[in-house]
Amino acid sequence: MSAPRPASPAPRRILIVRLSALGDIVMASGLIPALKTLYPQAELSWVCEAGCVPLLRHNPQLQQVIVWPRSEWEALLKAKRYMALWRAIRAFRARLRAEQFDLVLDCQGLLKSGLIAWLTGAPRRVSIIAREGSHRLVHEVVTPPPGVDPVMGSEYRFLAHYLGAPQGSFVHDLAVGTEPRQRARETLQQALQSAWGDAAAARPVVVLAPFTTRPQKHWVESNWSDLAQALLTRGLQPVVLGGPADQEAAARICAGQPQCLNLAGKLKLDESVALIADAQLLVGVDTGLTHMGSALRIPTVALFGSTRPYLEGPTPLTRILYDALPCSPCRRRPTCNGAFTCMKQLTTERVLHAALGQLEPTR
Structure with a gap:
């Protein structure tokens, strides 16, 4: 230095x-x-x-x-x-x-x-x-x-x-725009009405952020479906977020579960920030949306494997699930020939337990 x-x-x-x-x-x-x-x-x-x-x-x-x-x-x-x-x-x-x-x-x-x-x-x-x-x-x-x-x-x-900045002055700072917040709330409400009809009710929103740039950072797709179903049975409202390129995968995750809301590609970036800011919980892989949950002080569970951008969130509201395997973090050079063991051994039960644990103090 x-x-x-x-x-x-x-x-x-x-x-x-x-x-x-x-x-x-x-x-x-x-x-x-x-x-x-x-x-x-x-x-x-x-x-x-x-x-x-x-x-x-x-x-x-x-x-x-x-x-x-x-x-x-x-x-x-x-x-x-x-x-x-x-x-x-x-x-x-x-x-x-x-x-x-x-x-x-x-x-x-x-x-x-x-x-x-x-x-x-x-x-x-x-x-x-x-x-x-x-x-x-x-x-x-x-x-x-x-x-x-x-x-x-x-x-x-x-x-x-x-x-020379004093200790404690570095605090992640994501501002939420007034108009994006209003549009995000309107989009969510419309999706809830479409999914639940007259049974629509206020449920704690859980944002799922399954999508990222490299396959070795992904969690098993079927696990997301199982997690969404488990959240629904516990009175929580899963909402899948992502970009336009993620719509097909998001549709697979939500297939057969009309109450699992698929908003991938339906919100602009600042609207996604606003929806996360209003959520009660976020579960995601190493992707920008997950880091937004931590920065916005939303209870967050981050699933890391081939990458490990950090081991602790800015507050205890973030929980990191990461197993330090001999080959991890491999970053851009996986040595497992596509097995992606680091992510596959994060079971649905383990992630659900961590998610409910992060949510408990706020319920």
Whole structure:
């Protein structure tokens, strides 16, 4: 870890660079209150990809959310329109430099995020675990020691403390928009009415988040169906969330169970945040929606196996189910030839027991 620079005037304009993914932006959101505690007069901005903007745009502590036009740049590159790409990059650089950021935090530590930090021309640029040569684009590199902090968002909390933020100021900060909350409640109510008819009643909502990017992070699909049925028999209301690409799998999970509500692909991202904020429990794999449950202080059960982003949630409301097998966490390089033992040995009974245990104090 680079040594902190000598004391300098407090920054007036700070830019957080975390372009993706959803879960990492959720975990990095604790930097917002930490930085506002450390520099109460500073204006905070965030740059990210377009798909992540809904997670941030409702936060009143952010002056602005800047969209990195990744898809535009990639389209120009693919079309070999190199001059047009160069002009697009120059225009983006001009916009960033016009903001006159005096502190930029590269919270991704990759070449693409380091490049954006460098484009700002800020006099102080700090990166977490700079990789792919991005250390050449910043002034300071912060490398958290491995295994010291098992709590969600540890690397971002380490960065906050490196900058001087006081203990306890790093608190995950997902703001819920008024309109998304209203739309989420209306969508849920319509789904309840459709599923239950005149028997519709207020039941504790349990969000199920089964979907993620890699097969080794998935729980057994049939287990989700069994879990949903077990929740229904206990007077709870399971609601499956996911994106448009998850609709087919969500339909299989809910097949034969019309009271298991399938809202996959039916809510925008900020509406999903709002529905989670209203829920009484969330059960999910290593995916952004699960991390949202923890960040929003919703009783959460997180199922980890090939990945283990953290061992403890920000509060006891999060329960981690993870077995430290000799091969886990394997991350992107499974050695089990598709057996995925780490996830399959998380039985429905075990997950249900953990879920009911997390729900009990709130019932």
